[in-house]
Amino acid sequence: MLLIPCPWCGARNEDEFLNGGEADKRRPANPVQAGSEEWYRYLYTPANTKGWLRERWWHVRGCRRWFKVDRNTHTHEIKQVEEADQWR
Amino acid sequence: MSYSIFSLVRNAIDYHQNWQKAWRNPDPKREYDVIIIGGGGHGLGAAWYLARDHGITNVAVLEKGWLGGGNTARNTMTIRDNYIRSASVPFHRESMKLWRGLSRDLNYNVMLHERGMITFLQSGSGVSHARRMADTMSVFDSEYIMLPLDELRRRVPFFSDTARMPIIGAVYHRKIAMARHDAVAWGYARAADKRGVDIIQNCEVTGILREGNRVTGVDTSRGVIKAKKIGMAVAGHGSVVAEMAGIRLPLETWPLQALVSTPVKPVLNEIFVVDGFHNYFMQSDKGELVVGGVTDPYPSYAQRGSPQVTEHVIEGLVDVFPVFKRMKFMRQWAGMLDITYDNSPIISGTSLEGFYIDVAGSGGFKTTPVAAKMHADLIANDRPHPLIEEFGLNRFQTGRLLVEGGVDANR
Structure with missing residues (x-):
C-alpha cells in the first residue's frame, strides 16, 4: 500500500489514484515523418526500471489533478517532487 | 538412477539412506x-x-x-x-x-491432473463473450461448452443464489489442468x-x-x-x-497476487473463474484453497500486492461461495509478470x-x-x-x- 504525496491534498491512500506511467516521455517531434522505429520506441519500450522511477499519477478520486512523484519500484519508497506552488 | 517402482522398493529396503542427489552442483x-x-x-x-x-x-x-x-x-x-x-x-x-x-x-x-475450468458468467456481455470463445475453441476442436444453470447447479451444488451480481450461466472447459x-x-x-x-x-x-x-x-x-x-x-x-x-x-513488470488458505476437506473439483470479479480459485491437492486475481494497479518489482486488490479478490470468492466466508488464509504473495x-x-x-x-x-x-x-x-x-x-x-x-x-x- 502506497501513501502517495499529492501536492495539493497531502499523503493519501493509493486507491484514490491512477498510475499514469513513466513521466517525461516525449512523443516523436514530427509525428508524420517519424518512422515505425521511432514510434516503436515511443509506444512500446518503457524504461520499466527496477529502482527509482519518475512517474505521473492522477488523483482521480480526490482533487482530480495530475502530478509527478518519484517511486522506487522495488522498495515502494515514494518521494514528492512537485510543489503545489509550481502550478499557480 | 531412473525413478521407478523398483528404485522405490530398493531404497525402502535400505531405509532411504542411499538416494542419490537429483543433480550435481558444479x-x-x-x-x-x-x-x-x-x-x-x-x-x-x-x-x-x-x-x-x-x-x-x-x-x-x-x-x-x-x-x-x-x-x-x-x-x-x-x-x-x-x-x-x-x-x-x-x-x-x-x-x-x-x-x-x-x-x-x-x-x-510433475503431478499433472486435468481439473476442468468453470467460468461463472454474471452479465450479458460475459455470456456473449463466452459464446464467442466457445465457437473459437470449437474450430480448434476443443471441448469448451456453455453450461445451463441447472447443469451448473448439478455440478456445483453450493454456489450462491444471492450473489451481488447473480450468476446467469457458466462455461466449462474440460482440458484445463494443474501441475x-x-x-x-x-x-x-x-x-x-x-x-x-x-x-x-x-x-x-x-x-x-x-x-x-x-x-x-x-x-x-x-x-x-x-x-x-x-x-x-x-x-x-x-x-x-x-x-x-x-x-x-x-513489456512492463506487474505483480499478480495469490493467496492460500488453511487446508480443508475436498469441496471443489474444478478451477473456477468469476467473470464479474476477474478472479479465480481452486482447491489444491493438499486441500488448500488457492485464490488468484487481477494484476495490481501499477507496475512493480516489490513481489507483494496492495491490500485493496486482495480484498477485491476475496470479495469475488465469498460472493459466489459464501460458505468460504470464515476460511483462514495462511499466505499471500505476488508473482511478477513480464506483461507485453x-x-x-x-x-x-x-x-x-x-x-x-x-x-x-x-x-x-x-x-x-x-x-x-x-x-x-x-x-x-x-x-x-x-x-x-x-x-x-x-x-x-x-x-x-x-x-x-x-x-x-x-x-
Whole structure:
C-alpha cells in the first residue's frame, strides 16, 4: 500500500489514484515523418526500471489533478517532487 | 538412477539412506556453447531440450537464487489453452500436449491432473463473450461448452443464489489442468543435469559481454563465463537483464497476487473463474484453497500486492461461495509478470547476435514446455520454428500484434 504525496491534498491512500506511467516521455517531434522505429520506441519500450522511477499519477478520486512523484519500484519508497506552488 | 517402482522398493529396503542427489552442483567452467540465464521452468526446460533434441550439451543454466525459486515458485499452477488468435491456440495446445507427456519424458512426476475450468458468467456481455470463445475453441476442436444453470447447479451444488451480481450461466472447459510447479523445475533440472548440463545456482548475471554486435559471454557474481549464444528466460526481470544487453523490451513488470488458505476437506473439483470479479480459485491437492486475481494497479518489482486488490479478490470468492466466508488464509504473495503490450509471449532473436529471449508475455507457467522447447529450437537453429514465427520481437514494429489481453475470462 502506497501513501502517495499529492501536492495539493497531502499523503493519501493509493486507491484514490491512477498510475499514469513513466513521466517525461516525449512523443516523436514530427509525428508524420517519424518512422515505425521511432514510434516503436515511443509506444512500446518503457524504461520499466527496477529502482527509482519518475512517474505521473492522477488523483482521480480526490482533487482530480495530475502530478509527478518519484517511486522506487522495488522498495515502494515514494518521494514528492512537485510543489503545489509550481502550478499557480 | 531412473525413478521407478523398483528404485522405490530398493531404497525402502535400505531405509532411504542411499538416494542419490537429483543433480550435481558444479562450479562454472570458463566457457560454454550456450548459456541460459534463469533457472526456473523455462530456463531449465530450454537447457534440457537443447541437450535432448539438438545434441547441444555444453550448456550452463545460471540462476541468481536457487533453482525454481523465482516465479516458478509464485504461480498458481494452472495450465490452460483458451486463447483466441490463430497463432496462439496451436502454440498453447502444443504446450498441453507436451505437458501430458512430461512426467514420462522427464522420468519425474510433475503431478499433472486435468481439473476442468468453470467460468461463472454474471452479465450479458460475459455470456456473449463466452459464446464467442466457445465457437473459437470449437474450430480448434476443443471441448469448451456453455453450461445451463441447472447443469451448473448439478455440478456445483453450493454456489450462491444471492450473489451481488447473480450468476446467469457458466462455461466449462474440460482440458484445463494443474501441475506441481516445483516438480516441473526439479524434473527439468534432473533430466538436463543427466545429459551434462551444468546448473549453477547462486550465480547472478551482472553484465552481458559483447564484441561488436555479437555476444561473447556474461559477467556474473562468480566471474566471467564465455559463450557464443545466450538465452534469456528470466520471468519478472526481463527488462533488467535485456538492459544489460542494451535492449529495451516491449513489456512492463506487474505483480499478480495469490493467496492460500488453511487446508480443508475436498469441496471443489474444478478451477473456477468469476467473470464479474476477474478472479479465480481452486482447491489444491493438499486441500488448500488457492485464490488468484487481477494484476495490481501499477507496475512493480516489490513481489507483494496492495491490500485493496486482495480484498477485491476475496470479495469475488465469498460472493459466489459464501460458505468460504470464515476460511483462514495462511499466505499471500505476488508473482511478477513480464506483461507485453499484447499479452502474448515473445520468443525471439534480438538486434544483438547470439542473444535470444523467452518472455512469457503474461503468466508463463502454462507455456513452460512449449516455450522452452521453441526457445531451444531457436537457439540451436537460429531461426524461428513455424509455431513461433508470429511471436517475434519485430511484431511491435510491423503492427502484427497478437492481442490476447481482455480476451481470456479472468483478465
